[in-house]
Amino acid sequence: MEGDEITPFRIDAIETRKKSCGAIKSVFASAFPGEKPHICNVCSKGFSTSSSLNTHRRIHTGEKPHKCPECGKCFTASSNLYYHRMTHTKSKPHKCAWCPRSYPTPGELRAHAAAHARHATLLTNGYK
Numbered sequence: 213m214e215g216d217e218i219t220p221f222r223i224d225a226i227e228t229r230k231k232s233c234g235a236i237k238s239v240f241a242s243a244f245p246g247e248k249p250h251i252c253n254v255c256s257k258g259f260s261t262s263s264s265l266n267t268h269r270r271i272h273t274g275e276k277p278h279k280c281p282e283c284g285k286c287f288t289a290s291s292n293l294y295y296h297r298m299t300h301t302k303s304k305p306h307k308c309a310w311c312p313r314s315y316p317t318p319g320e321l322r323a324h325a326a327a328h329a330r331h332a333t334l335l336t337n338g339y340k
């Protein structure tokens with residue numbers, strides 16, 4: 213016997229097979245030369261541009277290319293990251309005295325505080 217080692221390379225084989233799926237895409241593309249030549253190789257949906265197909269494919273891959281530089285959290289859409297990053301911004305020095313909210317400008321805080329004041333007045337004077 214010449215040392216039949218059990219190697220852990222089966223995983224590599226699986227990975228290689230996954231990669232070869234890319235070839236299927238080009239086959240689909242040539243089969244449908246119409247307006248939407250970019251075919252998703254997972255659900256066969258067609259797209260007119262490769263970028264829209266790439267965006268769509270994130271649904272299947274779970275890919276989140278928009279990474280927050282502050283905490284490393286990832287998002288599928290840039291808008292989601294934009295709103296997330298607002299939670300990090302420390303540029304909201306105008307804190308509300310009645311609740312944990314804070315605002316970047318005094319005007320916004322005043323508008324918000326006015327809502328509290330209105331509510332407080334109603335509570336004090338009673339609803340008429």
Ligand SMILES: [Zn+2]
Nearest residue numbers: 252254255257
């Ligand atoms: Zn798809």
Ligand SMILES: [Zn+2]
Nearest residue numbers: 280282283285
């Ligand atoms: Zn973050």
Ligand SMILES: [Zn+2]
Nearest residue numbers: 308310311313
């Ligand atoms: Zn408030």
